[in-house]
Amino acid sequence: MKQILLCLDPSDTRLAIAQWLQRHDYELVEGAAESAQFDLCLIDRPNLDRDRASILDRKQSAFALLPVLLVCDQLDAAIDLQGVDEVIKLPIDWLELQVRLTNLLRSRQYLQAFQAVERDRVDAEYESVFAALQGNDLGLQRLVESSVIGFVIANFQGQILDANDAFLALIGYTRSELRAGQIRWDRMTPPEYYERDRQIIVELQVHEHFSTR
Structure with a gap:
């Protein structure tokens, strides 16, 4: 309904x-x-x-x-x-x-429906990429600097501290807006994902990793 x-x-x-x-x-x-x-x-x-x-x-x-x-x-x-x-x-x-x-x-x-299919495709690509990059810091750095995948560094308080150009292009913000502190992941998160974000933060604080499912 x-x-x-x-x-x-x-x-x-x-x-x-x-x-x-x-x-x-x-x-x-x-x-x-x-x-x-x-x-x-x-x-x-x-x-x-x-x-x-x-x-x-x-x-x-x-x-x-x-x-x-x-x-x-x-x-x-x-x-x-x-x-x-x-x-x-x-x-x-x-x-x-x-x-x-x-x-x-x-x-x-x-x-x-399209986004669900696209998320599954991207998740599969991410898993493949990160599996290939395990223990390869140079390869990871090159990927961060590329336009293939969006990378972001943030804190638990909702602030986005740094991001690569691919991520900024995805969300439609500029690097000057990032440096001015105008981009916050908590404001970008739909309400239906608030509880999942809270759970992820707890998992990260306790285990330093979280489940993707």
Whole structure:
């Protein structure tokens, strides 16, 4: 069941949308856009204007398509659509809503499936590379300096202390931003991985290594 976050001010429209979603087997999610777990966010203009920064941060750190569907009276040049994937105008056309939800959620699902396959491929490459580099400090240094794999040095407090160019290109930051201390791995981590990160930190502190599974 797909999870839908309703960031809509209380109104008859919000109630009607909520009831329609429940009838069509969507799960309604409560919470703030910056922390709630959801597959798609339905949002109105006041909430978008207020929470845009949090939404943009969340979309950037999710490493996956996190769709945002704006519900508004009319679409005009004054509306800032940054962070918005689709727009649906009031009064709601329920068939249009179904089509937009289906398309956005399907795109998210396809991207997640592709990323899962890509993660498996990259994990296999990493294991092969590190097996070949065991005990070979010179080879490891050359790999760090190359553009093949992203490397990062960080601390347990969330700071990224150093990174190679491949990693910076992957996350879209510059080396000057890195030197200025503007990049933190804890802010880049999606909420669903917080607990796993905590477990990894404990394992590293106790055993100096952690399980990848």
